[in-house]
Amino acid sequence: MQLERWHQIKDLFSAALEHPTADRAAFLDRTCGNDIELLAQVHSLLDAHESSLGFIERPAIERAGLAPPFEPWDWQGRRLGNYRIVSELGRGGMSHVYKAVRDDDQYYKEVAIKLLRPGLDTQGLLQRLRDERQMLAELSHPNIAQLLDGGVTETGAPYLVMEYVEGQPIDEYCEERGLSIPARLDLMRTLCGAVHYVHQHLMVHGDLKGGNILVTQGGVLKLLDFGIAKLLNASSEASQALNNQFVALTPAYASPEQIRGEPITTASDVYSLGVLLYKLLAGTLPFEVPAELFGRDAAAASGDRQPRLPSIAAEQGKIASYRRIARQLRGDLDVIAMKALAREPEDRYGSAEHLAEDMHRYQRGFPVHAHPPRALYRTRKLVMRHKAATVASGLFAVAIVSGIVATAWQAHVASNERARAERHLAEIRKLTNTYLRDVYDAAVNLPGATEVRKLLVENSLKHIAALESESQDSLEFKRELAQAYQRFGDVQGDYLGANLGDTEGAVQSYRRALRLREQVAQQSPTLADVSELLRSYVSVSELLAAQSKLDEAIELAEDADDIGQKLAAMPGATAPEHRMAAAARMLLGTNLSTVDLPRALEALQSARATFERLFAEQPKNPGARRDMALIHSRLGFAYARAWQYEQALEHYLPASDYAERLVAEFPADAAALRGGAFALNNIGEVYNALGQPDQALSRLQLALERVEHLLRIDPVNEQASVAVAYVLNQLGDSYLLKGEPATALTHLNRALRLVTEAPPPKPTDIAEVRMLPGMTNFRLGKAHALLKHQREAATFLAASLTRLEPLTADPVVGKDAQRLTEEARQLLQSAS
Missing domain, CATH: 1.20.58 (Methane Monooxygenase Hydroxylase; Chain G, domain 1)
Known part of the structure; x- marks a missing residue:
């Protein structure tokens, strides 16, 4: 939008506010004439559909006087889908948020439900809520309130079901507990991590402030409310529409470019993080901007002046606790906050991650990037990090006074710092190499070792990352950091091994390892x-x-x-x-x-030829046997995906033979047990597809025993829970094929409990995890239909269609989902 156009809209909006509500439409009709776009923009501004809602906050649109307060929409006691509304949590310009519980006899869970406020069900605002739902669906982070579900009301308005967060705004949390500066910086670094994750998904939040960042009693930070979030990779048309759309942001936290009505970027979020950091350190905002001011008025409240340094604001403030810590803010914390608050986006930190890194450098006593790189400053930081060396530093100072050349002194300091860093780096490398190579490798295939592996990698990453700034582009350091990220990804979500079920987190860790290894291989293209x-x-x-x-x-x-x-x-x-x-x-x-x-078979057969040659050279090598099991399994998978089950069986059977030899040789090896169970399940699934359930049952029973054993000894392993539910499904299918639906139900009900207890599948989960709820409900519906339980059959079949239909377009499981939905519709028709 041209700036002049914005001023025209804003001035007309201000003039409209001078008229009684009933007279505004006529006033606008007279003033706008035939300019339909101008009329629509001002009406949109008057609607003031802010969605900057923390769960407990009074909406900014009411505080600003842009709309009258409204009475709560009485939803208490009513149901939306499986959720019963308990009470109202808060209201925004665009929406109500209610506390609700899921109580559909499957499980009980407290949630928050976000609904459009009455009278705002315009097409544009309905789309805004749908956009917010899509954005949240793409985010899975421990410090971002999770989208759990969604649907539409009886009138067709969409609603969001979100994780219920019971906590305080971050500034109130810090204030009430009198948190130390390091503790406040830790919370800010956590927040920066969540914001950086949002930016990595090509979104900006756009309304970061205390009310949208809650901290629970347990100290867990949660980022809320993406009501005015913006996609960074939107099409030009969509992007322009977003830029032209008024949002009732919070002026005191908004960046200068936001207040001017310009497009928001990741730099806008960095500015808002700077405002929040300033408030946590100084106890006040850098600029006190009245909530009723917008556009040029809000910009004029701060003008072109710089805010006071946080240390000065704290010292001159009215709160005694902040006056006491003012001296601690001088220097690094002042410059960190001021860099984040730079008026021009290009002068701020390049990302939320860079801001977090500078706070971390301050906490560890290293020079911060926001500070001018002067030799004396770096020397002082070095001395502060190594207080035992202060006596030596004093002697050197005397030598300087005696006439030692300043350049020689600087060279000496630099040499000492490098030597000290190298010694420190060597010590940490030795420790982390022990963790990552010797201890990790010893634990990786031990049953029940998921939590141990997680702790090993997390501790190693913590130590390595602490030295990242001192690596000086060291190839050795990059190799070690890449190894840490690779193994952390394995723990997070290697779907072929024991993992924590964080598939997207695993992808991010693997990508970090890949970027580092690309740099290493470019400089060192060794084998x-x-x-x-x-x-x-x-x-x-x-x-x-x-x-x-x-x-x-x-x-x-x-x-x-x-x-x-x-x-x-x-x-x-x-x-x-x-x-x-x-x-x-x-x-x-x-x-x-x-x-x-x-083309797939051509590549697989080529790989098979290599694996067979290597196996012939080393037939007793467990790795060679594992490769033979894996290549036959992948060939079987290719044929099974094409529903060519006889050919699939020709490979699944030898894959199982190789896997069973490994189980016999290594009975306590979790990877061998897991591989053997998967191979048996594959055979059972194919025999079911061929209509031969008796051939399937013995193999599926043994597979179930193994995955249940792995789950018992390693309950943290999310993959084991999914595997148990999956094998139970195949057993249920076998008994359905045998005409024993009552027996099938015993297995399928167990599978349903596991599926229900697990977190709802996310779009970033592996295909089998996303398929499992729909597949389980389908087979339960089929079992009840065979038992003539019409009501139960209809319930489960309808639930299966809800879960399976979105997967019919999936490139991996779409054909299977389509086949099950067609059969579910036929059974549902018969049941009704």
């Missing part, structure tokens, strides 16, 4: 470094394919295959390098299985 780079390509591609993001997964797999062929051709390449090259080609074949079967 070892190229092999590790290939490992990262395979990990990212494999998990993206499991998430049904096939386009990017196939592209990465093709890149991996190219790298693999170059690796195998490098001088000195031996069996490990040839194995990695074959693994990359196997991945390419697997990813192509659902879109191009001939």
